[in-house]
Amino acid sequence: MAKKIFERPRYLKENVYHYCPGCGHSIIHRLVAEVLDELAIGERTIGVPPAGCAVLAYNYLDVDMGEAPHGRGAAVATGIKRMLPDRIVFTYQGDGDIAAIGTAETIHAANRGENVTVIFVNNGVYGMTGGQMAPTTLLGQSSTTTPGGRDRSRDGMPIDLSQMLAVTGGSVYIERTAVHSPKHVRRTKKALAKAFKTQMQGLGFSLVEVVSQCPTNWKMTPADACRWIEETILSFYPLKVIKDEVGDI
Amino acid sequence: MxxxxxxxxxxxxxxxxxxxxxxxxxxxxxxxxxxxxxxxxxxxxxxxxxxxxxxxxxxxxxxxxxxxxxxxxxxxxxxxxxxxxxxxxxxxxxxxxxxxxxxxxxxxxxxxxxxxxxxxxxxxxxxxxxxxxxxxxxxxxxxxxxxxxxxxxxxxxxxxxxxxxxxxxxxxxxxxxxxxxxxxxxxxxxxxxxxxxxxxxxxxxxxxxxxxxxxxxxxxxxxxxxxxxxxxxxxxxIPAAETFMTEDARMVVIAYGTAARIAKGAVKALREKGLRVGLLRPVTLWPFPDRVIRDMSRSVADFLAFEMSTGQMVEDVRLALEGRARVHFYGRPGGIVPTPDEIAGVLHTRYERSGLGGLS
Amino acid sequence: MITETIFAGFGGQGVLMMGYVFAVSVMRDGMNVTYLPSYGAEVRGGTANCTVVVSDEEIASPVSSSPDHVVVMNNPSLLRYQGMIRSGGTMMINDSLVEAKLARDDVEEVRVPVTDIANELGSPRIANMIMLGAFAAKTGLTSLNSLMNGLTEIVKGKKASIMDLNRKGMEQGARYVTRAS
Incomplete structure (x- = not known):
């Protein structure tokens, strides 16, 4: 008899992803679902999806989900977690959501040390609205609102939100990972597990920034998109543990 | 308690x-x-x-x-x-x-x-x-x-x-x-x-x-x-409103919150002078108590909306009345809190101008 | 019967406290009352006032058109309110600080050197309670006992010696206006 070695994670609904071919969101959703199952916390988890490509995350993740206005994930998560401190609360946010319109809510939630987990998907572009410049768009990178490439004097530098959050007093675990290769996918899963464990132990604000591919808006093939991450993006957004006051848990 | x-x-x-x-x-x-x-x-x-x-x-x-x-x-x-x-x-x-x-x-x-x-x-x-x-x-x-x-x-x-x-x-x-x-x-x-x-x-x-x-x-x-x-x-x-001295009123001032308190003082003062004025105070602003106002228009032909603004609730008063009665307005915007005397003066003038009578 | 009183003076003279103690006092006497303080920038600008309306009926407006009584603790307050007080009303004036004379002959002027009396009692800070005692004795709107009960309710837990000083202040104020009349 054949042995089952691969199956749909328990907390992933049987819906077909709406994401574009080669998009990183579907990988990251799956990793979240696997981690919730492996940590046995899916039945006491409440997720907060963003406005952006992952706005429909509730169609895929089979846990309680409460939708936040654009950028306000950290504030909504704060309200849920403070009323239900024994539940696990996470937000799932893109770069525009978290690092532009929601910067204030995110920084202050981190600074208060809200015991929530933030999954920050950085693909350097506003995907849902059709490829405008994001706060994380690289210098020289083209977008629909930076047709000749991002220009420092006109558009400013790409922002490193994770570094900014690291200097707040309430954040305890921040790591930047990626999902453009199996090795990086495995690393991302470990980071997600550590972030959720940080919350389970009540240690404070945890965040995993996942550098992710957006072939459609980058106008690349999925393979080229993965290469571009490795060769270009990671030199500005290096993968590393940015802050760890948690240690081995 | x-x-x-x-x-x-x-x-x-x-x-x-x-x-x-x-x-x-x-x-x-x-x-x-x-x-x-x-x-x-x-x-x-x-x-x-x-x-x-x-x-x-x-x-x-x-x-x-x-x-x-x-x-x-x-x-x-x-x-x-x-x-x-x-x-x-x-x-x-x-x-x-x-x-x-x-x-x-x-x-x-x-x-x-x-x-x-x-x-x-x-x-x-x-x-x-x-x-x-x-x-x-x-x-x-x-x-x-x-x-x-x-x-x-x-x-x-x-x-x-x-x-x-x-x-x-x-x-x-x-x-x-x-x-x-x-x-x-x-x-x-x-x-x-x-x-x-x-x-x-x-x-x-x-x-x-x-x-x-x-x-x-x-x-x-x-x-x-x-x-x-x-x-x-x-x-x-849930629409709710308080009425004060409206039974025999010929002119009714409509005001809410702080403005209603001031208007009530004005109505009391004018009643002592014999003017048949009353107060209708919406307690719910949405939903607006328009039925109460509409019903009142059977016996009242003049309403005066008084607000601490240039006139916002007065639009709901007009919508409620649908032309059944005259709607006057008096407002003080910008953070001014008028005194009951000021409102009484306004009411009195409109009352006389509307041909409802003078001091008894 | 409805009585409107405005208390006015510099911020720091305890003007709002006067109105507050009076309001609690008449509430415990069984009357209806509203207490409306000036607030925010108006107070920070240096002047403070509050309006206390007392009635045995429901109170319509907490805003006064022409107060029956005005208690003024400084010069600007006298100038501001002397045109507003109703004919036949009573103006209580802090004689220690207010030099201007009242420019109305249809209003009773009662001058009490409350700051001087307070200094004699060893505490300039109780000038407001001296004035409040004088005000209660002059108008009969409440009793010294009620005022003391009101004060006790508001400043829960103050030392007995301080409460004694306040009582003494109120009594001195009351004595001053009874003797004068």
Whole structure:
């Protein structure tokens, strides 16, 4: 008899992803679902999806989900977690959501040390609205609102939100990972597990920034998109543990 | 009931909220309503499961309230005019997601930064659904210390019953004034109906989603009609108004909140002089008590809307009357609080000009 | 019967406290009352005032058109309110600080050197309570006992010696106006 070695994670609904071919969101959703199952916390988890490509995350993740206005994930998560401190609360946010319109809510939630987990998907572009410049768009990178490439004097530098959050007093675990290769996918899963464990132990604000591919808006093939991450993006957004006051848990 | 105590309006709202089972408050400093935020800071710290957060912005505060409401709590946030503008984003989402919450607006002079004096310039924003989208929410307009206490409890009840944000619309004077107040006993929260929609983890049940994104236009239309039917039910069930000396009145002044108190003083003074004037005070601004006004037009041909604005509620008065009676208006915007004498003078002049008679 | 009183002076003279104690006092006497303080920038600008309306009936407006009584603790307050007080009303004036004379002959002027009396009692801070005692004795709107009960209710937990000093102040104020009349 054949042995089952691969199956749909328990907390992933049987819906077909709406994401574009080669998009990183579907990988990251799956990793979240696997981690919730492996940590046995899916039945006491409440997720907060963003406005952006992952706005429909509730169609895929089979846990309680409460939708936040654009950028306000950290504030909504704060309200849920403070009323239900024994539940696990996470937000799932893109770069525009978290690092532009929601910067204030995110920084202050981190600074208060809200015991929530933030999954920050950085693909350097506003995907849902059709490829405008994001706060994380690289210098020289083209977008629909930076047709000749991002220009420092006109558009400013790409922002490193994770570094900014690291200097707040309430954040305890921040790591930047990626999902453009199996090795990086495995690393991302470990980071997600550590972030959720940080919350389970009540240690404070945890965040995993996942550098992710957006072939459609980058106008690349999925393979080229993965290469571009490795060769270009990671030199500005290096993968590393940015802050760890948690240690081995 | 508690013993009668002299209490500042902002504190009355806070105490009444706690007794109504409010367990989550988030706010941001702004005059003239800081006393409420400060009261909640103290009160929540004395309740085991109470949460107070001084948020980084009005926007963050209302979004924290969204989260706490999703978790099933009785929640409140408060601010004054400029801050309530910022909260409108969240109020639209509360309406769309059918989440109960109480929002207090202690109005001050505007637009812009304006000033910190009492005003009624936010009537349109409050009653028309101040954020984006096709929605309304309940607006209660207390006019005394005791009513602040009573209507705050009512606000939480309505919020839960109709799954809607409810606004308490006061002004700097209602917030700062002290009057004797008694409070009901604190509500036994265990007696409240369960909220079968709340998010607390999908243990032993299918997972739940609270959302406002409906990309399918048919579903969005369905939500809009559902909300509309709810608003119709609310408009049937809760309109409230106080009438004062209207039985034989030939001219009736319509005013709410602080303006109604001043108008009442004017009506009393003119009655002593023999003028047949009365007062109609809307207690609910949305839904507007238009039936009471319409019914009154059978015997009253002249109404005078008095507001601490350049004229906002007066539009609802006209809509209620649909041309059945003359509608006069008098307003003082910008944070000016007129005296009863000033209003009496205006009433008197209009009364005579409308051919209703002079002094007896 | 409705009585409207405005208390006015510099911020720091305890003007709001005067109105507050009076309001609690008449509430415990069984009357209806509203207490409306000036607030915010108005107070920070240096002047403070509050309106206390007392009635045996429901109170319509907490805002006064023409007060029956005005208690003024400084010069600017005298100038501001002397045109507003109703004919036949009573103006209580802090004679220690207010030099201006009242420019109305249809209003009773009662001058009490409350700051001087307070200094004699060893505490300039109780000038407001001296004035409040004088005000109660002059108008008969409440009793010294009620005022003391009101004060006790408001400042819960103050030392007995301080409460004694306040009582002495109120009594001195009351004695001053009874003797004068």
């Amino acid at each position: 508690t013993e009668k105590q002299l209490m500042r309006g902002s504190h009355v709202i806070g105490e009444a909220a706690v007794r109504a089972g409010c367990r989550f408050y988030a706010g941001y400093p702004i005059t003239p309503q800081n006393e409420l935020t400060e009261y909640m800071a103290g009160a929540m710290s004395r309740i085991e499961d109470g949460v107070f957060i001084q948020a980084e912005s009005e926007l963050a505060a209302v979004n924290m309230v969204i989260g706490a409401a999703m978790a099933g709590a009785r929640t409140m946030t408060s601010s004054s005019s400029p801050g309530v503008s910022l909260k409108q984003e969240g109020i639209s989402y509360l309406a769309a997601q059918e989440l109960p919450a109480v929002i207090v607006n202690t109005m001050r002079g505007g637009p812009g930064l304006g000033n910190i004096a009492p005003s009624q310039g936010d009537y349109f924003q409050a009653t028309r659904g101040g954020g984006h989208g096709d929605y309304r929410h309940i607006v209660l307009a207390p006019a005394s210390g005791q009513e602040l206490a009573d209507l705050t409890r009512t606000a939480f009840e309505y919020a839960d019953r109709y799954r809607t944000p409810v606004m308490i619309l006061g002004d700097g004077m209602m917030g700062q004034m002290m009057e004797p107040v008694t409070f009901p006993e604190p509500l036994d929260l265990t007696g409240l109906p369960d909220k079968p929609w709340k998010l607390d983890g999908a243990k032993g049940r299918p997972s739940r989603v609270i959302l406002s994104l409906l990309l399918n236009t048919a579903l969005e239309e369905e939500l809009n009609w559902k909300l509309f039917r709810k608003y119709e039910t609310i408009a049937q069930e």
